[in-house]
Amino acid sequence: MSKVVVLGAGISGHTAALYLKKGLGKNHEVVVVSPNSNYQWVPSNIWVGVGLMEPNQVKFKLEPVYRRKGIIYKQALAKEIRPEGDSSSENGYVVVEYVDEARRGQTEKVEYDFLVNATGPTLNFKATPGLGPDLYSNSVCTYDHAYHAWKNLKVSFEKMEAGIHQTFLIGTGHAMATCQGAAFEYALNIAFEVNKRGLHQFADIIWISNEYELGDFGMGGAYVNRGGYVTPTKVFTESILAEYGIRWIKRAGVYKVEPGKAFYELLDGTYHEQSFDFSMLIPGFAGAQMKAFNKKGEEITSTIFAANGMMKVDADYTAKPYEEWKSSDWPEIYQSPAYDNMYASGIAFAPPHGMSKPMESPNGTKIFPTPPRTGMPSGVIGKVVAQNVIHRIKTGRKDHPHKASMVRMGAACIVSAGYGFTKGQAATMTVSPIVPDWEKYPKYGRDINKTVGVIGLAGHWMKLFMHYMFLYKAKAKFGWSLIPE
Template sequence: MAHIVVLGAGVGGMPAAYDLKKTLGEHEVTLVNSSEHFQFTPSNPWVTVGWRKPEQVMVPIRPNVERRGIRFVASAATKLEPEENRLTLADGTVLTYDYLVITTGPRLAFEEVPGLGPDQHSQSVCTTPHALHAAEAYQAFLKNPGPVVIGAVQGASCFGPAYEFALIVDADLRKRKLRDRVPMTLVTSEPYIGHMGLGGVGDSKGLLESEMRQRHIKWVTNAKVTAVTDSSVTAIEHNERGEELRTHELPSRFTMFIPAFKGVDVVASVPGLCNPRGFVLIDEYQRSTKYRNIFSAGVCVAIPPVEVTPVPTGAPKTGYMIESMVTAIVHNIDADLRGEPAEHKATWNAICLADMGDNGVAFVALPQIPPRNVTWAKRGKWVHLAKIAFEKYFIRKMKTGDTEPIYEKYVLGALGILRLKRPS
């Protein structure tokens, strides 16, 4: 009987554990995570403005996975020894494995910008605890409102939450009749609004610029953030050749930035496993290029940028892409156990339901890297409602262990993309 260890219980790890156990049956599956709870990260902007409570977007892992016959260990990994097929945890547990699936997500590289991060002068929505910390700061801000700066720093690869959070804050302030007291600026390393790390998707530039103008949100693109203080943000704007154009000194009473990502230390420290940023190097079958029994999916895998930009940007790993990676891993481990070659490959497509508080924009890029077979972007109230429905459905899946592909069957089906039709 083989032992498969899944390291990380996020939007890739939880479905991977469920699907591996369902597919492999008698083989042992162990899920390792530093915390007892799964966090539905896309809901974190709502947590910050008080539209969700943390317990609404977090799922206890242990009772749900153990009910499915999956062993769960709530402890951070401290040492990975691939040559010995061994993983050591902070609580002293030593796990040996036949296959390791790395789905850790990223390490948030706040240290790369002076003053960045929840322990210093900016907020984050990258984790639910961060969002809860930001919610406390937001409530204090509401008592004495003023300028707000939101964005994504140089090297960031996840731009959707920055746009979402800016537009959700705008909607929340309007509901509170405070918007007229809050100048807002979006600062981003993207070369233009709506680039998203994807080179744009359809008319994403026009759609998002229109929303920003309508909501009186100013922006600075091609920006490199050089300092964040408790009352300001310093950002250097660059031209299309990457040359410094001007320096912006932006006052801010509430600041939120998406940082650049790196690989988690325990994985990044393994020689030959990762690229210089600590992301796992994989082949077309999601398998480590050095260790044939290690697979990886999600934000922790190495994917090159879609294109070179004047200020560094990374390529996002969206939910649809992660789901596809996980499916490929499960099939390829199953094939290996049966003595058959790996054949399954992930379809690196991008789907984003970007909530704007009272409406939203849906983006679909098939494939993610241009040129594409499908490029699709639409705006409407229905996107806001679709994201709420998606949140409830995904959280329910994490409780029940349902392994049916949600993006392929439900999201694409609901949007009508499979038939290339506009949704009704």
């Protein structure tokens, strides 16, 4: 019997765990370690943040699903990895600390034959002083953050209804933050709700971003075949912001937040501040900050993890200038080069470099987005890692027949821009591949026939459809595996 331990129960880890159990059956053990007792469908947090959904509509308890599927679930936080075991154990193990009521603070060694690290991001609010829902800005990164944001947003709406002008600052809260798409959705949804209430004359909505040009979204932008022209996503993004009455500040690295005020540096090296009544600023992401030790107890964290805490995999991490970046730098199987029974999936793997061109201000501040790996790619990577682990366990071989490089994988992003069955709207964007491949597609970096940018009611229906479909799939109900990631 083999034992596979999955760290994390987000989109990637949960997908991996379900496929592992389905493929391995009762003869092997699948263990999930996650400090969160709920699964959350993160893309719908936007609707919680504008009061259109309750937190219960975007989350469900993990334990009953895992019990039904025969997966062992430990509500705990992984603290250390010992890939070689120790003097008393030949097997690799993870040291976990329980966070549930019954066993809070207790630690346990969880041995494994295969380890899938899918810990997702640590929301690094500390990297920007004053940032975060516990301090002076809001967040929609989790359902409870989004609900907290809605409570504060409601206060701003009430003030506008009383004729008091409000400034909304939405965007990235760190010079190298990613996940612009979520913040962009939130800005559009706030504008939609403001207009719906007839309050636009009392609102100044500002989009602040570390992108060099709008529409970069951490993937170096894209080109879209639209209206008889091939246009950059800059045009697409500026157009929708202007249509919704949102002005913007780009090339901005927010470095400090105080009550009602954000401080930022522009790429030209100048410093500015922007006052606000309500802000939602996405933090930088970091890895789970686990430590690793070898059999002798010597720390090997830097061997396993990159400096940001994300796990090194089969990528080329050689430092090289933007002009020398290649598609072959990106990983295909997400296997640790140091220990072949360890994998990282979703946000937990360290990308070899960005997708957006690195930019630096005259003061030496790096201001550009780091690469996104959320949603669809996270789910696909989780599935492929699970398929390869199943193959290795069942055949005893060490090859990897399943591959999912972000240089070949496409992605769709549906940016909600207003809720309502006949009045709603969303921007549907597809890119293929996710990482631009300038060798294969020298003209536009991607397959222009697979790249789409369409705005309309259909996008809203799709986002709503995906909300119900992916929650159904995550609950592992009948036929769940037939639904693609």
